[in-house]
Amino acid sequence: MRREAPNAPPSVLDYIREQRIWIGREAVDLMKLREKSEKK
Helix, strand or coil: CCCCCCCCCHHHHHHHHHHHHHHHHHHHHHHHHHHHHHHC
């Protein structure tokens, strides 16, 4: 294994990227739930 950036391995960057994607999905779901509750 070659380490070009010891403080930021690719696996950690991928993990952070996935977390951001999940946070975005959760935010969209929350907005959809808000719209449904407002329509009622």
